[in-house]
Amino acid sequence: MHLNPYGEDAVKLAADLANRRPASAEELADRCRAAGLVVEGPATPEDLERTAVVLDTWEKVVDTTDEHERAELVNGMLAAAAAYPRMTDHVGSGWHLHYRDEGQPLSGVLFSLIAVGTALHLTGRGVHRLRRCAVTECTTVFADTSRTGRQRYCSPRCANRDAVRRHRARAA
Ligand SMILES: [Zn+2]
Numbered sequence: 001m002h003l004n005p006y007g008e009d010a011v012k013l014a015a016d017l018a019n020r021r022p023a024s025a026e027e028l029a030d031r032c033r034a035a036g037l038v039v040e041g042p043a044t045p046e047d048l049e050r051t052a053v054v055l056d057t058w059e060k061v062v063d064t065t066d067e068h069e070r071a072e073l074v075n076g077m078l079a080a081a082a083a084y085p086r087m088t089d090h091v092g093s094g095w096h097l098h099y100r101d102e103g104q105p106l107s108g109v110l111f112s113l114i115a116v117g118t119a120l121h122l123t124g125r126g127v128h129r130l131r132r133c134a135v136t137e138c139t140t141v142f143a144d145t146s147r148t149g150r151q152r153y154c155s156p157r158c159a160n161r162d163a164v165r166r167h168r169a170r171a172a
């Protein structure tokens with residue numbers, strides 16, 4: 001893998017895959033590549049299935065508001081997914097860390113990437129910075145990487161929608 005190894009890119013990829021689940025192994029591989037992941041070898045239907053399980057587990061992390069429970073869920077993912085960190089230059093474009101064993105299928109890479117990336121995001125930026133959009137009918141997940149850490153909506157569109165609604169409610 002090669003996106004800024006285990007920071008916000010990993011959480012953003014997790015959110016992207018969770019918000020719009022890939023329909024095929026090819027789509028999964030393409031979207032990982034588009035996010036900057038170095039995908040070695042073809043993705044298989046098994047990768048797609050396993051990734052769906054990883055994303056289901058990850059959505060539980062998103063939907064937990066209790067921070068201790070959240071940490072426990074992430075720790076469970078880390079225990080199952082991660083190996084000791086090691087330096088690698090496997091694509092010849094710079095040394096970085098992998099938190100997994102060599103030769104993992106794409107789903108194994110994603111599991112470790114999402115677990116470690118989420119842990120680093122929550123410890124580095126703030127444990128509350130992962131949530132769903134505040135608009136009730138919008139279930140979009142996002143990682144809050146804003147300066148203030150008070151992002152409530154997935155997009156400006158949803159923020160506007162809610163502002164209009166609140167305005168109407170006041171006017172009525
Ligand atoms: Zn790598």
Ligand SMILES: [Zn+2]
Nearest residue numbers: 133138154158
């Ligand atoms: Zn939204």
